[in-house]
Amino acid sequence: MKISVLGVGGTICMLKDESGGVSPKLNAKALVDSIGLTENINIEAKSILAVPSPSLKFEDIFEIIKVAKNEIRNNSNGIVITQGTDTLEESAFLLSLLWDEEVPMIVTGAMKNPSELGSDGSSNLYQSILVASDKSSRKRGVLVVFNHVIYQPRFLHKSNSFSLDTFVSINGGNIGYIYEKQVRYISPIYKNKIYNIPDKIDKKVAIIPACLSGDDYFLDKLPIFDGLIINGFGAGHVSFDFIEKIKSLSLNIPCVVTSRTGSGPTAYNTYSYKGSEIDLQNNGFIMGNFFDSLKARILLTVLLSNGFGKDDIFKEFNSYYMYF
Structure with missing residues (x-):
């Protein structure tokens, strides 16, 4: 089993800098190494970007898809994207409109940076890898994993500026959970409407x-x-x-x-x-x-x-x- 972890930036990879605040510092490999994965899963870690999510652009999402598809051609069985939470509900939804592979794509992040007490990044990444490697995740398109919950991007909403339990499903329930290292879906597979990736985004x-x-x-x-x-x-x-x-x-x-x-x-x-x-x-x-x-x-x-x-x-x- 091979899972590709693609780092884009966000709080999950941030550490304190000379200002006393935090900024992107850790690459994807460092994030994977921090969880001490013992399961029989081969992890391919790559950093695509290292930016706070408010600075992500449509073109960055297209690049993520391009790299993810290349990982699949190299026999990856699942894709995990780590990014910031500020625009995660938007980027995950955009990915879900364009991701046409049976291989699952999981988007996750963190509300606390790795230097904070009770940081949630390692746990969210670990759970996302479990979901990406689970056979029942195939054909489910793009999913978001956060704080033991599996979400559909179409219903996802960031509801709190600091809480670890920030993400909620609006107008549609959660579709699964991760407990005791087990992935448990409680809903059928949704048929996502998939569109072509535009040659360029030139519409405002x-x-x-x-x-x-x-x-x-x-x-x-x-x-x-x-x-x-x-x-x-x-x-x-x-x-x-x-x-x-x-x-x-x-x-x-x-x-x-x-x-x-x-x-x-x-x-x-x-x-x-x-x-x-x-x-x-x-x-x-x-x-x-x-x-x-x-x-x-x-x-x-x-x-x-x-x-x-x-x-x-x-x-x-x-x-x-x-x-x-």
Whole structure:
């Protein structure tokens, strides 16, 4: 059994520097060596990047996939990615849209750096290697392993800035656990919708927040974008001023409306006042269903970069959560 551990950076590899703070220092091999793995697993450790996750780019995700596929060609049975947690819910979801291999890809990280008491990085890495090496993980696409829990990227949310238990599944439960060195799935395999890796990401998608007495203000500064995500009130609503102003702009681009609440889908047929979901749909807006604004932006960017038109984008958003 061969597992490839690919290091990208993040808290899991950070140590104190001369400033007294922490920054990326440890390579992938050092992380693997720190767990003292005794199982009969051959580990191939490679460092791709060493950056805090807020500085990751779409192109970095494409490079991760390229390296991971090369590892599979070299007989790797599973891939583990170590990265920072700040953007992990976004990068893992993007990976899940593009990873077309039966070999599992596991994404993990840490909330405490290795020099802190109770650091969780070694444990998370060890659990991720167990999941990547388990035969029942095949055909499950991209998974996230953190604090003994296995997550689907589509439902993943970082809920706390410091807690080791930061990741939660929103709108869909956890799919498995790791206890007593055993991987235990409690859900069937999801069928992930897979898209082509774009030749390049040259489409820009903005997220505009809905907020009390101010959601239309952001439209005053709106540059030219290829798509918009409106992080709406409640079940996907905007103010009177917002809908009037955005109608006046005559934007011929896909505009997706999500809910800022953190859980639950957008509505489709409940409210009919100006700025409601019925009014928005009548004006060409796409309701985001269970997508939060961050993942909606990821999906819309991938679709636009693959040449999808507005009608096809509408179909993809309306059918995505039917793929199981």
